[in-house]
Amino acid sequence: MTNDFKKQDLEILVSTMNRNTLDFxxxxxxxxxxxxxxILIVNQTQENNLLVSxxxxxxxxxxxxxxxxxxxxxxxxxxxxxxxxxxxDDVVYKKDFDTTIVHxxxxxxxxxxxxxxxxxxxxxxxxxxxxxxxxxxxxxELFNVLSIEISINKLILDKLGITFDENFGLGSTFEMGEEAxxxxxxxxxxxxxxxxxxxxxxxxxxxxxxxxxxxxRYYIQGAFLSRVLKAYCFVGLVTKLFFDLKQKKLKMNxxxxxxxxxxxxxxxxxxxxxxxxxVN
Numbered sequence: 001m002t003n004d005f006k007k008q009d010l011e012i013l014v015s016t017m018n019r020n021t022l023d024f025x026x027x028x029x030x031x032x033x034x035x036x037x038x039i040l041i042v043n044q045t046q047e048n049n050l051l052v053s054x055x056x057x058x059x060x061x062x063x064x065x066x067x068x069x070x071x072x073x074x075x076x077x078x079x080x081x082x083x084x085x086x087x088x089d090d091v092v093y094k095k096d097f098d099t100t101i102v103h104x105x106x107x108x109x110x111x112x113x114x115x116x117x118x119x120x121x122x123x124x125x126x127x128x129x130x131x132x133x134x135x136x137x138x139x140x141e142l143f144n145v146l147s148i149e150i151s152i153n154k155l156i157l158d159k160l161g162i163t164f165d166e167n168f169g170l171g172s173t174f175e176m177g178e179e180a181x182x183x184x185x186x187x188x189x190x191x192x193x194x195x196x197x198x199x200x201x202x203x204x205x206x207x208x209x210x211x212x213x214x215x216x217r218y219y220i221q222g223a224f225l226s227r228v229l230k231a232y233c234f235v236g237l238v239t240k241l242f243f244d245l246k247q248k249k250l251k252m253n254x255x256x257x258x259x260x261x262x263x264x265x266x267x268x269x270x271x272x273x274x275x276x277x278x279v280n
Contacts, residue, residue: 005105007098011038011081015071016089019043019051022058024089031095034058040079042071067171069164069178072147076163079154086150090203094119097200101151104196108135112156112191113183115149116200129197136192139228142183145193148201150179160189165227167272174265175212177224184228214250218258222265237262 016024019041025034035055042061043051053060063074072086083105094100104114115137118126127144137145162185169178183193212220221240225233241258244250250258 004109005083005102007102008038009082010085010098010102011040011079011083012085012087013072013075013079014039014041014087014089015044015068015075016041017044018049019045019089020049022051022053022055025058028087028089028091029093037098038081040075042075044071067166067169069166069169069172072164072169072178073166076152076154076157082154084152084154086147086152088148088203091148092202094200094202100196100198100200104194104198105151105153108194108196109153110192111135111194112153112160112186113193114151114153115145115193115195116151116198118146118149118201118203119199121202121204125199126203130195131197133197134195137183137195139184139187141195142187142193143180145179145183147179148203150183156191157186160186160191162186162189167269168224168227173272174220174223174269176217176220177227181224181227214254215257215261218261219265219268222262222267223269224265225262226266226269233266 014025022034025039028034029037035057038057040059040061041051041053042063044063044066045051047064050062051060059078061074061078063071065071065074076084083101085101100116101114104116105111108114117129120126126146130141134141162182164178165181165185166172168174168176168181172178187193221237222233225236225240229236237259241250241255245252245255
């Protein structure tokens with residue numbers, strides 16, 4: 001194992017909105033002061049409500065655009081860390097999370113991305129994870145990875161030239177799926193995405209998918225599956241329907257409406273894609 005990475009190589013990329021003070025960082029790092037870490041904040045805001053940092057380790061970009069994927073891309077473009085950690089503004093990091101991440105990237109130093117675990121405030125895991133480390137997650141396994149679990153080898157990512165698809169994510173036309181698309185694009189470039197079953201962060205909020213009704217969820221799924229699976233999107237939709245029925249997230253009488261909404265999402269996605277191609 002080659003120990004190329006050090007703690008100072010880690011940079012945390014925080015997406016937030018309408019901030020004018022750094023106080024929101026305090027609860028994110030309950031074991032020390034946030035200035036102990038290298039942090040890049042993208043603050044989507046208005047020109048009369050700017051965020052300023054007095055700490056050399058905390059850099060701020062005030063952006064006047066909207067959309068989570070745009071925020072992620074702006075952060076990635078301006079990141080200086082060799083390892084970057086995707087972050088939201090409502091997470092709480094575990095003590096020694098940085099040691100865990102750096103150790104993992106030294107152990108798997110040829111991986112473009114390594115994902116980790118989240119826990120709930122009660123100490124339980126946020127969701128069901130693989131019991132053991134895995135050197136290369138499958139495409140289906142990538143669909144279950146959340147953005148705040150992701151750490152990225154920036155040196156590899158820069159060579160790939162991959163960014164988040166700005167048609168997906170909060171504030172975009174399709175409000176979910178940006179993490180899985182980002183990871184699937186990386187995997188499509190013959191890069192491996194590893195998983196380490198170590199907890200790095202705590203998150204208490206329900207996921208955005210639980211806030212969206214099934215019609216909107218399947219509308220987004222139609223676009224997402226078309227983006228990732230392309231010609232095999234219908235196979236992916238059938239699989240999704242089967243699992244949702246099995247897990248009682250969907251009733252039998254909802255299937256026609258789910259398919260209808262998924263098809264509309266597919267149509268709208270290709271309309272946007274075709275218009276982008278025309279503009280470009």
